[in-house]
Amino acid sequence: MSSGRNYNFSPGPSTLPLSVLEQAAAEMVNYRGAGMSVMEMSHRSDSYISIFDEAKADLRRVLNVPETHEILFMHGGATLQFSAVPLNLLGKTGAADYAVTGSFSGLAMKEAQKYGNIHVACSSEDRNHSYIPQQSDIKPSGGASYFFYCSNNTIYGTQWKYVPETGGVPLVCDMSSDIMSEPVDVSKYGLIFAGVQKNMAPAGMAVVIIDKDLAGSEHALTPKLLSYQVMIDSDSMHNTPPCYTIYTLGLMMKWLDAQGGLEGMRKLKAEKAKLLYDAIDESEMFVGHAEKAARSDMNVTFRTSGGELDAKFVKEAEQAGFVNLKGHRSVGGMRASIYNAMPYEGVEKLAEFMRSFEKTNR
Ligand code: PMP
Numbered sequence: 152m153s154s155g156r157n158y159n160f161s162p163g164p165s166t167l168p169l170s171v172l173e174q175a176a177a178e179m180v181n182y183r184g185a186g187m188s189v190m191e192m193s194h195r196s197d198s199y200i201s202i203f204d205e206a207k208a209d210l211r212r213v214l215n216v217p218e219t220h221e222i223l224f225m226h227g228g229a230t231l232q233f234s235a236v237p238l239n240l241l242g243k244t245g246a247a248d249y250a251v252t253g254s255f256s257g258l259a260m261k262e263a264q265k266y267g268n269i270h271v272a273c274s275s276e277d278r279n280h281s282y283i284p285q286q287s288d289i290k291p292s293g294g295a296s297y298f299f300y301c302s303n304n305t306i307y308g309t310q311w312k313y314v315p316e317t318g319g320v321p322l323v324c325d326m327s328s329d330i331m332s333e334p335v336d337v338s339k340y341g342l343i344f345a346g347v348q349k350n351m352a353p354a355g356m357a358v359v360i361i362d363k364d365l366a367g368s369e370h371a372l373t374p375k376l377l378s379y380q381v382m383i384d385s386d387s388m389h390n391t392p393p394c395y396t397i398y399t400l401g402l403m404m405k406w407l408d409a410q411g412g413l414e415g416m417r418k419l420k421a422e423k424a425k426l427l428y429d430a431i432d433e434s435e436m437f438v439g440h441a442e443k444a445a446r447s448d449m450n451v452t453f454r455t456s457g458g459e460l461d462a463k464f465v466k467e468a469e470q471a472g473f474v475n476l477k478g479h480r481s482v483g484g485m486r487a488s489i490y491n492a493m494p495y496e497g498v499e500k501l502a503e504f505m506r507s508f509e510k511t512n513r
Contacts, residue, residue: 158497161475162305162450162488163328164348171402171492189398194391203392206401213404213412214330216337216360223359224387224397226376229255229327229346232357235377236323236342237263240297242368248272248295250315253280253304254481255325263299266370272298279482280307283445286316297321297341303329305349306479308452308486309445314339321365329449330358331407332491333417341365347396349449350490351403355396407491416491423489423498424448430502436460436509440482454484461485464508473501 159166182189185198192199207222216222225231236259241247246268249260252275263269270292273284291298298317303310305328314336315322321341330345337343342361348354359379366379375381381389410416428446431437431453440452455461461484465477478484489498 157472157474158493158501159474160487160489160493160497160501162349162479162486163346164354165350165488165490166492167353167399167403168406168492171399171406174402175399190395192394194388194394199394202398202401203394206397206404209401209404209408210358213407214337214360215334219362219364220337220340220360221363221366221383223361223379223382224392225357225359225382226355226393227357228348228354229325229344229357230258231377232325232344232359233259233262235359235373235379236297236299236344237266237269238373238377239369239379240321240323240342240365241267241370243296244294246270246292246294246296248292248298248317248320250274250284250289250298250300251276252283252307252309252311253301254306254479255304255327256299256301259299259301259325270295275309278442279440280304280309281440281445282442283309283311286313289315291317291320295320297323299323299325301325301327303327303447303449305450305488306452306486307440307482308447308450309441310447310449312444321362327357328488328490329447331413331416332420332449334413347400349488350492352396352400355393358400410491419495420448420489420491423493423495424451426495426498426502427451427453427487427489427505430505434505434509436512437505440478440484449488449490451487451489452478452482452484453486454478454482458483460512463512467508468501468504471504473497473504 248270250273251257273289275282298320302324323342326343327346328349331350344357344359346357361379369378431439436455437453468476476485478486
């Protein structure tokens with residue numbers, strides 16, 4: 152670790168690779184001889200267009216996005232997609248199915264209810280979202296224009312281990328907290344979206360990957376900036392895009408290449424998650440929130456036997472350089488978010504810290 156930097160386990164915005172930060176810093180004032188910072192460039196300038204095109208092409212390559220699908224950079228983070236999805240995709244039947252497995256899919260479902268007939272196809276609320284329903288638990292409505300789910304539940308620390316089968320109904324997935332952590336068969340999805348501030352870039356936009364056949368039948372009142380067709384036709388430049396965030400996303404794609412791409416990430420995330428889950432399973436003090444079969448390898452949620460001890464853990468961890476470990480209020484306890492850029496060493500040291508905390512606080 153570079154001097155003064157902590158191990159930052161924040162759920163988002165999250166830690167970025169040091170080499171990416173250093174490159175951005177080195178290019179900050181005069182970008183590769185352009186005479187200005189990327190922040191100061193016109194989004195229509197040749198210099199910027201080449202940054203934009205390269206970032207988008209690299210994303211397409213790294214995630215293996217087929218030509219049937221368009222990549223969009225949209226304002227408003229993941230939350231605005233909770234509105235954009237129903238506004239654009241409810242068209243055909245006015246109805247959609249939602250899998251509610253955490254806070255964000257619940258919020259997405261509530262937003263969609265403003266616009267159409269929304270059916271809860273499955274929910275894990277009965278056990279405080281500590282598990283993921285099985286395929287046989289999913290009850291489709293029959294008339295849905297799309298099926299919505301969230302692949303990784305950032306707050307509860309659970310993750311879908313399979314892609315739901317929908318019998319031809321287009322799949323829409325919020326991948327905000329696990330995109331780019333392993334290869335994905337994009338062709339299975341009608342639409343994927345993700346806020347970028349966990350695994351792809353600093354905050355400021357969502358990446359949307361859409362099967363082009365699904366665009367073009369939005370509700371008449373859809374704001375222009377939320378219309379997938381408008382964004383496809385303007386190559387995400389109907390207005391000024393989040394230029395600097397897109398530039399940083401491009402740096403992140405190069406970094407991913409250097410780590411062995413998404414296969415490299417898949418291997419690394421499994422190793423990192425194992426360190427923490429082993430520490431939890433071997434412990435008599437810590438218990439995990441997520442049921443074992445649904446454990447996320449991005450957000451590890453755990454607690455001790457009591458609130459005071461949790462608070463002591465969080466405080467002492469912070470003093471030792473492990474920051475942002477306090478769990479979300481709806482789960483309590485602790486949450487370690489270990490996205491792509493969290494180094495193995497940071498997780499290894501946190502696991503050691505957990506063991507020594509247990510010894511001294513027995
Ligand atoms: N979906 C998921 C899975 C998330 O984790 C988050 C943010 N933590 C959101 C949606 C909302 O993202 P944003 O803040 O970009 O709107």
